[in-house]
Amino acid sequence: xxxxxxxxxxxxxxxxxxxxxxxxxxxxxxxxxxxxxxxxxxxxxxxxxxxxxxxxxxxxxxxxxxxxxxxxxxxxxxxxxxxxxxxxxxxxxxxxxxxxxxxxxxxxxxxxxxxxxxxxxxxxxxxxxxxxxxxxxxxxxxxxxxxxxxxxxxxxxxxxxxxxxxxxxxxxxxxxxxxxxxxxxxxxxxxxxxxxxxxxxxxxxxxxxxxxxxxxxxxxxxxxxxxxxxxxxxxxxxxxxxxxxxxxxxxxxxxxxxxxxxxxxx
Amino acid sequence: xxxxxxxxxxxxxxxxxxxxxxxxxxxxxxxxxxxxxxxxxxxxxxxxxxxxxxxxxxxxxxxxxxxxxxxxxxxxxxxxxxxxxxxxxxxxxxxxxxxxxxxxxxxxxxxxxxxxxxxxxxxxxxxxxxxxxxxxxxxxxxxxxxxxxxxxxxxxxxxxxxxxxxxxxxxxxxxxxxxxxxxxxxxxxxxxxxxxxxxxxxxxxxxxxxxxxxxxxxxxxxxxxxxxxxxxxxxxxxxxxxxxxxxxxxxxxxxxxxxxxxxxxx
Numbered sequence: 001x002x003x004x005x006x007x008x009x010x011x012x013x014x015x016x017x018x019x020x021x022x023x024x025x026x027x028x029x030x031x032x033x034x035x036x037x038x039x040x041x042x043x044x045x046x047x048x049x050x051x052x053x054x055x056x057x058x059x060x061x062x063x064x065x066x067x068x069x070x071x072x073x074x075x076x077x078x079x080x081x082x083x084x085x086x087x088x089x090x091x092x093x094x095x096x097x098x099x100x101x102x103x104x105x106x107x108x109x110x111x112x113x114x115x116x117x118x119x120x121x122x123x124x125x126x127x128x129x130x131x132x133x134x135x136x137x138x139x140x141x142x143x144x145x146x147x148x149x150x151x152x153x154x155x156x157x158x159x160x161x162x163x164x165x166x167x168x169x170x171x172x173x174x175x176x177x178x179x180x181x182x183x184x185x186x187x188x189x190x191x192x193x194x195x196x197x198x199x200x201x202x203x204x205x206x207x208x209x210x211x212x213x214x215x216x217x218x219x220x221x222x223x224x225x226x227x228x229x230x231x232x233x234x235x236x237x238x239x240x241x242x243x244x245x246x247x248x249x250x251x252x253x254x255x256x257x258x259x260x261x262x263x264x265x266x
Numbered sequence: 267x268x269x270x271x272x273x274x275x276x277x278x279x280x281x282x283x284x285x286x287x288x289x290x291x292x293x294x295x296x297x298x299x300x301x302x303x304x305x306x307x308x309x310x311x312x313x314x315x316x317x318x319x320x321x322x323x324x325x326x327x328x329x330x331x332x333x334x335x336x337x338x339x340x341x342x343x344x345x346x347x348x349x350x351x352x353x354x355x356x357x358x359x360x361x362x363x364x365x366x367x368x369x370x371x372x373x374x375x376x377x378x379x380x381x382x383x384x385x386x387x388x389x390x391x392x393x394x395x396x397x398x399x400x401x402x403x404x405x406x407x408x409x410x411x412x413x414x415x416x417x418x419x420x421x422x423x424x425x426x427x428x429x430x431x432x433x434x435x436x437x438x439x440x441x442x443x444x445x446x447x448x449x450x451x452x453x454x455x456x457x458x459x460x461x462x463x464x465x466x467x468x469x470x471x472x473x474x475x476x477x478x479x480x481x482x483x484x485x486x487x488x489x490x491x492x493x494x495x496x497x498x499x500x501x502x503x504x505x506x507x508x509x510x511x512x513x514x515x516x517x518x519x520x521x522x523x524x525x526x527x528x529x530x531x532x
Contacts, residue, residue, distance in 0.1 A: 050402055077408035088403035090395075104408050156407070 001190065002160065003046055007056035009042055014127060016042050017053070018216040029186050029193040031203035034213035035238065037123055040196040041085065043213065044162050048080045049073045060160065075262065078104035081153030081191075085165040087145035089137040095148050096133035099123070102155030122151035123186075126181060143174035150181060153187065161185070161193040167202050175202060182206045204228075212238060295490050301412045302420060308413040315414070319422035323428065329384050331376050331430045332437050338371045339438030340365060343445040350367040354453050360460025363442035368473045372435035374521055377480035382429055384498030385488040386524065388419050389509030392492030401493070414471035416489050424478065431477035441521075468528075475525050483516040 002024040008016040016039040024030045034040050045051040046058050049065045058065040063076055081102070089098050099119045103109045108118070120130055127148040137145060148168060153161060167175035167184060179202040186193060186206065197203045203210055205222040211221040214234045219229060227235060305312065327422035346362045392415060395401050404411045439461075447451040495505040 044400075048406055050405060058386055073408070074408040077406055080406070082403070082406035084399045086398065086408075090400055090403075099409055101404075101409065152403075152407075229361035 001059070001061070002060040003057075005057045005059070006042065007043070007046060007053045007058060009039070009046065009051065009053050015216050017046075019055075019056070019217050020213070020216075022211055022218055022221065024192055024194055026091040026192055027190055028208045029182075029195060029206060030208035031210045032194045032213055033200065033203055033210055033238065035195060035241070036198060039216055040198075040213055041164050043084075044164050044194060044196050047160075047162060048077055048082055051250055056237035077158060078081035079159045081156065081161045083146075083149050083161070083163045083166055085155045085168060087149040088135070089145060089148055089152070091137055093136075094133065095135050095137070095140070097239065098137070098148060099133075099152045099155050102152035115235065118155055119151075122155050125149045125154065125185070127177070127227070127247070142172055143177065146174075146185075147181065148172065150178075150231055155186065157189075159191060161189075161191045163193065163197075163224050165196055165198070167199050175199065178202075180206050214238070271381060276459055294484075298412075298416070298490055298493070299486070301401070301410075305410060305413040305417045307367065308410065308417075311410075311413045312417040316421045316425070319418050322427050323384050323422055324386070324426035327380055327426070327430060329431075330379055330383070332432050334375050334379055335367070335372060335434035335438040336441040338375055339367055339440070339442035340445045342366050342438070343442040343451060349444065353449065356450060357456040357460035357463070359446050359452055360443070361464040362444065362460075363457075364439050364461040365464055365469065367438035367442065368434050368469050370521075371460035372438055373431050373473055373476040373480060374517065375428065376431045376434045377477070377484055378514055378519045380423075380430070380480075380484050381517060382510055384423055384427075384484050385510045385513040386506050388485065388488040389492035389495075389506045390502060391527035392416075392419075392489060393495035394497045395504040396493065397498050397502060412494070416493065419489055420482075420485040424481045427481030428474055428477040429482060431473065431480075435473060472524070472528050475528065476521070477526055479520045480517050483520055484513050485518055487513045492530045 001149045002022075004020055004022045007017050007020045008015070020039075020043060022030070022032075022043075032040050032043060042051060046053050047060060047065070049058075052066050060076060061079060063072070065073070065076070068076060085202065090101070093101070096116075096119045099122050100109070100115045102122075103115060103118055108114050112163075119133060123130055123133060128147055128151070132140070132144065132148070137148070148225065150163075150166070165180065167178050170178065182193070182195065183206050185191065193208055195203060201221065206225075207224065209221060210224055210227045212227065212235055214220075219234045220230055220232055222230070228239070230236070342363050346359045350358055350362075352354075392401075395415070401411050401415070404414055442499065443452070443454070443457050445455065447454075490510040491505050491512065495501045497504075
């Protein structure tokens with residue numbers, strides 16, 4: 001179980017989180033929605049201890065994350081897979097080496113045969129061809145990088161998965177593929193997951209519950225249909241904005257569109 | 267009145283802020299050095315990476331180090347000839363060339379070149395890894411960035427810089443002798459007599475100790491600055507420049523300090 005209790009975090013004068021409380025039950029997938037820069041990624045980083053909250057507590061798997069010592073934190077992190085917004089793949093390593101780093105058990109990590117099998121297994125799980133293993137991140141498309149990032153996160157068979165904007169920067173088709181992948185991993189691996197996103201449709205598809213982070217606080221939490229039916233002005237404003245974005249993505253000309261140098265819509 | 271009070275307060279604030287920032291850097295730098303010592307036990311992780319770095323950095327810097335030391339030896343030889351011919355016995359040239367190279371020019375020039383080459387490389391690599399969340403990714407996998415990234419770089423520098431310094435000393439002396447032979451008609455016997463007459467074994471130790479101190483500056487400072495990079499591509503650029511400038515200044519300060527401690531106090 002993941003629990004955030006009254007978590008606050010500020011960077012100099014900028015209050016990013018102000019008394020945020022959220023509980024994610026075992027096996028549940030919660031989507032954390034909100035506009036850009038509202039503190040969604042900061043929330044995710046406090047869960048695996050990359051950032052320490054100024055006040056409040058974060059409990060993961062029964063452990064108080066801000067109070068953990070370095071070794072205990074490393075052991076906890078081995079149970080948490082983290083998918084970064086832009087993949088955060090190591091440029092100097094091949095895809096296989098990147099995924100292998102995700103194998104957090106040291107005995108397994110040093111076993112070449114186990115690693116080769118696990119890398120292939122993970123590539124299959126994220127629908128990537130096996131020949132991708134020898135390529136470098138620079139040779140991959142944005143969608144493939146995201147999938148390798150997911151493969152690395154699941155390589156250590158984590159109990160928890162944290163997705164930081166898994167579909168940002170992707171076209172609708174690729175975003176759909178990633179959403180389908182998150183859904184499949186949820187069903188097949190049964191992990192407890194937090195998905196940070198500003199994409200409403202994708203989040204509603206993959207999440208059991210949705211939380212809206214608005215002006216540094218959790219404004220609403222509930223099942224997707226409850227959020228859709230909410231009369232809260234912030235929730236409605238956010239949903240309307242997403243609808244507009246969806247319209248722009250589906251028909252650029254509806255908003256004036258983006259034009260190339262010859263004046264054609266692209 | 268209020269404006270005057272603010273003007274009076276501002277310099278004080280400025281000094282206080284700078285002092286706090288400096289103390290913050292000193293503290294974080296000390297923690298980093300402590301982490302490096304702690305990371306030494308994870309030799310399985312850093313040994314292979316250290317050798318890779320040593321080959322890349324050492325082999326890559328060999329040509330420029332030898333070129334600069336050859337020119338330093340040649341110019342020292344020519345200037346010695348210009349200043350001493352007719353006033354001092356010719357064998358003095360042997361002493362001046364060898365002692366200048368061993369005591370000062372070899373270690374300092376090599377370190378300054380490597381501050382540019384290694385320092386910029388380390389700061390840019392680590393800075394890019396920081397802003398693209400690769401370091402966060404490593405931490406989130408429960409792996410230590412110190413053992414994986416910093417320790418191999420620092421130890422590679424400590425391995426390579428003294429070796430390159432000794433090669434630079436030898437190259438400078440050999441080229442200095444050849445130029446003196448051509449321009450002053452200095453015989454090998456005279457050169458060797460002069461060089462031996464003023465040589466003390468401490469000189470070589472001094473050169474070696476200096477090169478280790480410079481190696482620490484060339485590696486630790488850029489690693490620290492790169493590791494703490496912020497704010498995207500601009501931050502990486504700033505970190506790289508700061509790393510090279512800081513490492514160069516540290517080399518000059520260490521040069522004065524080691525000379526005072528090892529030679530003057532004798």
